[in-house]
Amino acid sequence: MKYTPPILLIHGGAGDWSKRDSEKGLREIKNALNRGYEEFKRGSAIEAVVEAIAYMEDSGAFDAGIGSVKNAKGEIEMDAGIMHGNTWRVGAVASVRVKNPIKEALRVMLDGKHVLLVGNRGEESLKEFLGNSQGGDTVGAVALDEQGNLVAGTSTGGISGKYPGRVGDSPIPGAGYYATPRVAVSSTGIGEIILRVLPAKEVDILVSMGFSIEDSIRSVINKVTEMFGKGNIGMIGIDSKGYAYAYYNTVGMARGVKDKNNEKSFVFEGEI
Numbered sequence: 001m002k003y004t005p006p007i008l009l010i011h012g013g014a015g016d017w018s019k020r021d022s023e024k025g026l027r028e029i030k031n032a033l034n035r036g037y038e039e040f041k042r043g044s045a046i047e048a049v050v051e052a053i054a055y056m057e058d059s060g061a062f063d064a065g066i067g068s069v070k071n072a073k074g075e076i077e078m079d080a081g082i083m084h085g086n087t088w089r090v091g092a093v094a095s096v097r098v099k100n101p102i103k104e105a106l107r108v109m110l111d112g113k114h115v116l117l118v119g120n121r122g123e124e125s126l127k128e129f130l131g132n133s134q135g136g137d138t139v140g141a142v143a144l145d146e147q148g149n150l151v152a153g154t155s156t157g158g159i160s161g162k163y164p165g166r167v168g169d170s171p172i173p174g175a176g177y178y179a180t181p182r183v184a185v186s187s188t189g190i191g192e193i194i195l196r197v198l199p200a201k202e203v204d205i206l207v208s209m210g211f212s213i214e215d216s217i218r219s220v221i222n223k224v225t226e227m228f229g230k231g232n233i234g235m236i237g238i239d240s241k242g243y244a245y246a247y248y249n250t251v252g253m254a255r256g257v258k259d260k261n262n263e264k265s266f267v268f269e270g271e272i
């Protein structure tokens, strides 16, 4: 459906939400949506995306920030990335242990020298928060502001029991997120599949060929389902005209959208 900028569309992960606290997930999606949307008053799509994701990292209801799942050694290692579509600027961090990985990713993007930094570089330790995982899922946000800025970001604790040092799709542009002058997209699901398919990049290619954001996201996810079966991917996306869409092949995906006149959020059925 078409929305009026400024628009914020977020997700709290695709997965089996029948086994999680979906009411809490939905409540926290609404809070994150409102927290991020506030930023449009003073900031741009960048601040809206970062603050919505930082809220979800701090919530504990999702597999990101303090809610991150643990690796095989019982430690938290998080990945995050952000991209500003209009300028192709991008910043990401992988295998970090900081309070808000999305803010670290933003620092990498604003610094501009590199795209992806790996490992801890002496930031605030998350040790005191270890063990807060409530089994939620990866978080992401996409936004289009009134100036036409398209921004996408994703943040995750990865996959429970992963090998130490494992990096998923979430900090990789074209996989866990992607933004161009045409679209902003965030993915969630099994990183080992998403890294093979690069669905966020594919959505931009399809939109550049003239397909709608809805058809593009649907066809990429249907392709993943054909190749790898169900239960492994969800995506949200927005285009430069304000068309927004969310789709997944899992049992649910926490998600929500907000503009001046609309606010919607769902975990299970519901059309963005």
Ligand SMILES: NC(=O)C[C@H](N)C(=O)O
Binding pocket: 013, 014, 063, 137, 138, 156, 157, 158, 159, 167, 168, 169, 170, 187, 188, 189, 190, 191, 192, 194
């Ligand atoms: N739940 C997720 O979306 C996990 C994330 N895509 C990863 O594989 O690291």
